[in-house]
Amino acid sequence: MTERIRGRRGDYGRFVRLTTRWADNDAYGHVNNVAYYAFIDTAVNQMLIEAGLLDVTGSEVIGVAAESGCRFHASAAYPDVIHAGVRVGRLGSSSIRYEIGLFRNDEDEATAEGFFVHVMVRRATMRPAAIPEALRAFLEGQA
Numbered sequence: 001m002t003e004r005i006r007g008r009r010g011d012y013g014r015f016v017r018l019t020t021r022w023a024d025n026d027a028y029g030h031v032n033n034v035a036y037y038a039f040i041d042t043a044v045n046q047m048l049i050e051a052g053l054l055d056v057t058g059s060e061v062i063g064v065a066a067e068s069g070c071r072f073h074a075s076a077a078y079p080d081v082i083h084a085g086v087r088v089g090r091l092g093s094s095s096i097r098y099e100i101g102l103f104r105n106d107e108d109e110a111t112a113e114g115f116f117v118h119v120m121v122r123r124a125t126m127r128p129a130a131i132p133e134a135l136r137a138f139l140e141g142q143a
Contacts, residue, residue: 018043030077040084043100050137074099085101086142099114
């Protein structure tokens with residue numbers, strides 16, 4: 001069996017700070033796997049909100065989840081702080097693949113690494129739409 005290579009903080013250019021919650025721990029005393037997916041989703045959307053590129057109630061074009069995945073390397077537990085590194089793995093005409101590294105506290109190696117694919121749609125019709133130019137320009141700097 002080959003050893004999995006863990007990503008490092010230097011592999012990611014932008015970070016979002018997240019905190020674990022008491023409710024994230026499971027019966028085994030560590031953060032449950034479903035919470036990692038919430039961290040991934042929150043990191044991407046928080047980055048877009050902070051950049052002024054997503055208004056969760058008013059943006060005409062929004063991203064909907066088309067695919068996601070996560071590889072777990074080590075455990076986190078409450079009250080750890082998660083630093084989510086975000087980069088763009090692929091930028092299409094109407095879809096974006098975000099790649100996220102989750103780092104526990106001050107650790108340099110990822111606790112988990114995942115991806116999240118957004119397909120852009122018009123909110124009113126839920127039909128595919130091109131990535132808005134301001135969003136595209138921002139994301140081109142995140143690759």
